[in-house]
Amino acid sequence: MAKFGVVSVYDPTYKFEGWSGGKDTLNHLIKVFDDDREAVFDKLYYYLSDIGLLDDEENIDETELNDTLWFDRDNIYEYFGLDENGDPKEDDEDEGDEDDEDEETEDSIDRRIKRKYKDNSPAYSLNPEYEGRKSYYGKAIVETDNHGTSTLYSYNVKVAEIKDNEVTLFPAWNESATTLRHVKEFLKQNGFKADSMAQMRRDYKEREL
Numbered sequence: 001m002a003k004f005g006v007v008s009v010y011d012p013t014y015k016f017e018g019w020s021g022g023k024d025t026l027n028h029l030i031k032v033f034d035d036d037r038e039a040v041f042d043k044l045y046y047y048l049s050d051i052g053l054l055d056d057e058e059n060i061d062e063t064e065l066n067d068t069l070w071f072d073r074d075n076i077y078e079y080f081g082l083d084e085n086g087d088p089k090e091d092d093e094d095e096g097d098e099d100d101e102d103e104e105t106e107d108s109i110d111r112r113i114k115r116k117y118k119d120n121s122p123a124y125s126l127n128p129e130y131e132g133r134k135s136y137y138g139k140a141i142v143e144t145d146n147h148g149t150s151t152l153y154s155y156n157v158k159v160a161e162i163k164d165n166e167v168t169l170f171p172a173w174n175e176s177a178t179t180l181r182h183v184k185e186f187l188k189q190n191g192f193k194a195d196s197m198a199q200m201r202r203d204y205k206e207r208e209l
Helices: 020-032 037-050 062-071 073-079 095-117 177-189 197-203
Strands: 003-005 059-061 123-125 140-144 150-154 157-163 166-169
Touching: 020 037, 020 062, 020 073, 037 073, 037 177, 059 062, 062 073, 140 177, 150 177, 157 177, 177 197
Parallel strands: none
Antiparallel strands: 003 059, 123 140, 140 150, 150 157, 157 166
């Protein structure tokens, strides 16, 4: 059967159009996102990953994809920040306060890091450069030691390490879509390839803590 993979913007499977109700949902999302198919498929990838529909090669059977778009429309709209009619939700008055709380959380973590390491801190909060997010809000921390080893912590759990130009992945590295994003970003910022879980498993060693 045909496979659908939402791995990268140049993946030919972005040509997937769907049919019937699945096509209606997909076309509506693309319209809401100003015809930005890349943005839609990128977010759709994380939705499919979150609900466990992607296989080890990060693919999904096209019929299952179409049925998900069709019959799981309400949940997809919610995930994309849309209301039940597929329209963008109006900004809540408290939204700014929520953003402030996220930023305050990140600032507090940065202060904790500085207190722990004093000056010239070998630890920092990882921020996205290769994806469209503004910040990880202090949920991804990178520590370095005197030997140049860099270690990534996602939600305070050790998930990846770069030592002597070799990558090691630890058990929790792909337990959630968010942590997987942290790991991919960490590797890319250090010059390593991070396209898919399958590729990362092939190229990098995994071991227990």
